[in-house]
Amino acid sequence: MADRExxxxxxxxxxxxxxxxxxxxxxxxxxxxxxxxxxGGVLDSMGLVTFIVTSEQKIAEETGISITLADExxxxxxxxxxxxxxxxxDYIHMLMAEQE
Numbered sequence: 001m002a003d004r005e006x007x008x009x010x011x012x013x014x015x016x017x018x019x020x021x022x023x024x025x026x027x028x029x030x031x032x033x034x035x036x037x038x039x040g041g042v043l044d045s046m047g048l049v050t051f052i053v054t055s056e057q058k059i060a061e062e063t064g065i066s067i068t069l070a071d072e073x074x075x076x077x078x079x080x081x082x083x084x085x086x087x088x089x090d091y092i093h094m095l096m097a098e099q100e
Contacts, residue, residue, distance in 0.1 A: 002093075002096060003093075004089055004090070007089045007092050007093055007096075008089050010062050011058075011085055011092075014055040014057075015027075015030050015051075015085075016030075018051050018054050026042065028051075030085075031085060033085070036084060037082045038082075041083075052082070055088070056068065063096070065096055067099070069091070069092070
């Protein structure tokens with residue numbers, strides 16, 4: 001299983017890829033505190049979907065583990081795992097731990 005630091009680095013790589021496909025828009029900064037979605041977030045709903053798909057692909061490439069980030073479980077959590085880069089990394093870490 002990937003540790004939290006490796007997961008953050010995978011997400012930062014996904015951010016690089018995502019920023020490349022959005023020329024002319026403000027880039028997402030590579031910080032665990034970057035607010036992705038919700039009040040003050042840098043992504044709208046379509047941007048979030050695109051970023052989630054990009055992240056899932058990067059995770060599979062880097063770890064060989066296929067996970068689904070946007071599912072009923074994620075949507076039903078009281079605190080969204082998509083709020084910040086850090087909360088997303090924590091959610092991914094939990095999902096990967098459950099797969100072991």
